[in-house]
Amino acid sequence: MKKIGVVGGVGWPSTIEYYRLICEASQLFHKDKDVSGPVPMPEISIESLDMSFTVNNRGSSEPGSWKEWDEYFNSALKRLVKCGAELILIASVTPHTRLKEISKGIHIPVISIYDSVGSYCNSNGIKDLLVLGTMPTMNSPMFKDALGPFGVNVSYPETAGMKEKIVQIIERLYQNQTDGAASDIDKIVKSCISEKELSSTTVCLGCTELPLAFEGSSNLSGFGHDAVRYLNSSVVHALSVFEACAR
Amino acid sequence: MKKIGVVGGVGWPSTIEYYRLICEASQLFHKDKDVSGPVPMPEISIESLDMSFTVNNRGSSEPGSWKEWDEYFNSALKRLVKCGAELILIASVTPHTRLKEISKGIHIPVISIYDSVGSYCNSNGIKDLLVLGTMPTMNSPMFKDALGPFGVNVSYPETAGMKEKIVQIIERLYQNQTDGAASDIDKIVKSCISEKELSSTTVCLGCTELPLAFEGSSNLSGFGHDAVRYLNSSVVHALSVFEACAR
Numbered sequence: 372m373k374k375i376g377v378v379g380g381v382g383w384p385s386t387i388e389y390y391r392l393i394c395e396a397s398q399l400f401h402k403d404k405d406v407s408g409p410v411p412m413p414e415i416s417i418e419s420l421d422m423s424f425t426v427n428n429r430g431s432s433e434p435g436s437w438k439e440w441d442e443y444f445n446s447a448l449k450r451l452v453k454c455g456a457e458l459i460l461i462a463s464v465t466p467h468t469r470l471k472e473i474s475k476g477i478h479i480p481v482i483s484i485y486d487s488v489g490s491y492c493n494s495n496g497i498k499d500l501l502v503l504g505t506m507p508t509m510n511s512p513m514f515k516d517a518l519g520p521f522g523v524n525v526s527y528p529e530t531a532g533m534k535e536k537i538v539q540i541i542e543r544l545y546q547n548q549t550d551g552a553a554s555d556i557d558k559i560v561k562s563c564i565s566e567k568e569l570s571s572t573t574v575c576l577g578c579t580e581l582p583l584a585f586e587g588s589s590n591l592s593g594f595g596h597d598a599v600r601y602l603n604s605s606v607v608h609a610l611s612v613f614e615a616c617a618r
Numbered sequence: 619m620k621k622i623g624v625v626g627g628v629g630w631p632s633t634i635e636y637y638r639l640i641c642e643a644s645q646l647f648h649k650d651k652d653v654s655g656p657v658p659m660p661e662i663s664i665e666s667l668d669m670s671f672t673v674n675n676r677g678s679s680e681p682g683s684w685k686e687w688d689e690y691f692n693s694a695l696k697r698l699v700k701c702g703a704e705l706i707l708i709a710s711v712t713p714h715t716r717l718k719e720i721s722k723g724i725h726i727p728v729i730s731i732y733d734s735v736g737s738y739c740n741s742n743g744i745k746d747l748l749v750l751g752t753m754p755t756m757n758s759p760m761f762k763d764a765l766g767p768f769g770v771n772v773s774y775p776e777t778a779g780m781k782e783k784i785v786q787i788i789e790r791l792y793q794n795q796t797d798g799a800a801s802d803i804d805k806i807v808k809s810c811i812s813e814k815e816l817s818s819t820t821v822c823l824g825c826t827e828l829p830l831a832f833e834g835s836s837n838l839s840g841f842g843h844d845a846v847r848y849l850n851s852s853v854v855h856a857l858s859v860f861e862a863c864a865r
Contacts, residue, residue: 380659383641387634390666394630408673412627417664418701419637426655454665454697 372397372413373616376456376479378447380419381463384545385579385605388589389462390415392609393616395590400617413616416454418447425466437469444473448481458482460612464504464577464604468511480615485517487611488575488604491592492523497573497602500525501563503556504577505541509534514577528563537581544580552584557597573600582606619644619660620863623703623726625694627666628710631792632826632852635836636709637662639856640863642837647864660863663701665694672713684716691720695728705729707859711751711824711851715758727862732764734858735822735851738839739770744820744849747772748810750803751824752788756781761824775810784828791827799831804844820847829853 375393379386394412401410420443430437444466451459459474459481461467467484474481492500500523502514515525528534536559540552560574573593576582582603588594592606622640626633641659648657667690677684691713698706706728708714714731721728739747747770749761762772775781783806787799807821820840823829829850835841839853 379664380662382656383637383659387638390630391634406670409629409669411670412630412666412668414668415627415664415666416697417626417662417666419659419662419664421659421661422656423653423658450663450701453700 372411373457373618374414374416374455375612375616376448376451376454376459377415377417378420378444378451378459378461378463378466379417381422381425381466382545383419383422386417386419386462388579388605389460389609390417392590392606393613396610396613397617400613413613414455416451416456418450420444420447437472441469441472441475444469445475445477448473448477452477452479458612458615460608463579465507468507468513470513482608482612482615483517484604484608485514487608488514488602489518489521489523490611491602491607492518492573493521495593498522498524499568499572500575500602501560501572502527502575502577503537503559503581504575506534506538508577509537514575526564528559533559533563540584541578541580544583547583549584549586553586553596556581556584557599560599569598573602575602575604577604579605619658620704620865621661621663621702622859622863623695623698623701623706624662624664625667625691625698625706625708625710625713626664628669628672628713629792630666630669633664633666633709635826635852636707636856637664639837639853640860643857643860644864647860660860661702663698663703665697667691667694684719688716688719688722691716692722692724695720695724699724699726705859705862707855710826712754715754715760717760729855729859729862730764731851731855732761734855735761735849736765736768736770737858738849738854739765739820740768742840745770746815746819747822747849748807748819749774749822749824750784750806750828751822753781753785755824756784761822773811775806780806780810787831788825788827791830794830796831796833800833800843803828803831804846807846816845820849822849822851824851826852 397412398410428440464484470483502525509527518525540555564572582588585596593602644659645657675687711731717730756774765772787802811819829835832843840849
């Protein structure tokens with residue numbers, strides 16, 4: 372198995388989730404194989420960053436304003452390469468919006484969440500994707516632009532009010548307040564898309580908190596809830612990284 | 619805060635536990651401090667190793683038989699130093715038995731679980747410690763030797779049969795079978811030491827699985843259960859590393 376490099380810490384619960392998913396994927400992969408002793412695991416280097424630094428050093432639309440932020444991530448990727456990583460995973464959706472800048476000078480594959488979700492959509496006949504996530508994710512055209520080449524049509528909640536409601540649910544889930552969150556998400560989804568669209572649309576849970584609303588879904592790439600079809604982007608991303616590592 | 623280097627993966631659930639404890643310690647540390655945005659976190663580099671390699675390359679009493687094992691760990695520590703770690707934590711009790719060998723050429727502090735537990739015993743008036751853990755931990759004189767200078771008298775379960783029972787409970791807990799494990803541990807403790815000794819002895823849960831038996835104890839350095847006083851070595855170790863990092 373190839374050595375995996377993980378950019379983590381943004382935030383730390385998400386890092387735990389990705390690390391767990393990769394280790395459990397390795398357990399499953401080796402289940403019926405003849406191994407002596409503990410199940411083989413890929414070696415993994417994790418650079419866990421300080422989210423307080425990354426949030427306080429976000430840029431704006433001013434040219435050059437992202438310089439410090441980009442360098443902070445880019446130097447973490449370089450350290451992972453130095454540690455022998457053969458492929459890189461960024462264990463968070465939000466930093467993907469500046470994937471090109473933070474991967475500068477990195478000559479090993481950085482497996483983006485967009486490519487993982489795009490491939491998954493192609494394998495599962497998904498053509499329309501409603502993306503829910505943090506405000507930067509829902510306000511960035513990145514998911515839309517990156518999934519275009521996969522033939523997937525991406526939409527976001529249309530109004531600022533709907534986006535705000537999603538962000539509030541993410542904040543509740545971050546504090547482990549799961550009560551009623553699943554049906555609140557269902558409701559927002561149904562206010563975003565018509566009943567007709569609902570049957571052909573998959574809802575992408577585009578951050579690690581949102582799947583916490585749906586009990587028992589933490590290991591599922593996709594699942595249904597109250598007539599809505601969901602895709603768990605962290606699971607899809609982590610599993611595609613493990614596949615690349617084991618290939 | 620200083621950058622922490624973590625040797626992980628042996629096993630991976632233990633790495634999650636240590637990482638979570640350190641991040642939550644940082645949240646608690648910054649609770650009433652005036653910070654803008656997310657809570658500051660120490661930067662952390664983790665080198666997650668392949669436990670299947672470490673177990674299959676364990677040495678024996680033959681001279682030189684630990685060479686490969688020692689080098690595998692030592693090179694991980696060196697990578698952590700290269701990544702800018704300013705102090706190192708080995709997120710597992712068992713590798714501590716070869717701490718001297720695997721720290722060769724490392725010129726930053728490696729905060730050992732023995733020192734963390736020793737300091738905790740001194741601060742809490744603990745003089746007698748019964749150590750439960752994996753077979754290598756219970757068969758090695760390391761806990762005894764390392765806690766001597768702290769004035770702490772260490773004992774292990776006396777018979778091979780008692781040790782075997784502890785190992786069986788660890789295996790059950792590793793598979794998340796917690797039912798009845800707490801009272802089984804209580805029973806073994808009471809068969810190891812007399813009622814008179816019980817009142818003056820603290821039982822060191824010397825691996826990350828054993829505390830899982832006691833619901834609600836995962837964040838506690840020490841707790842009581844059915845007249846037995848327990849010490850959770852992972853919590854004590856993780857918190858002392860965070861203290862050193864924040865100092």
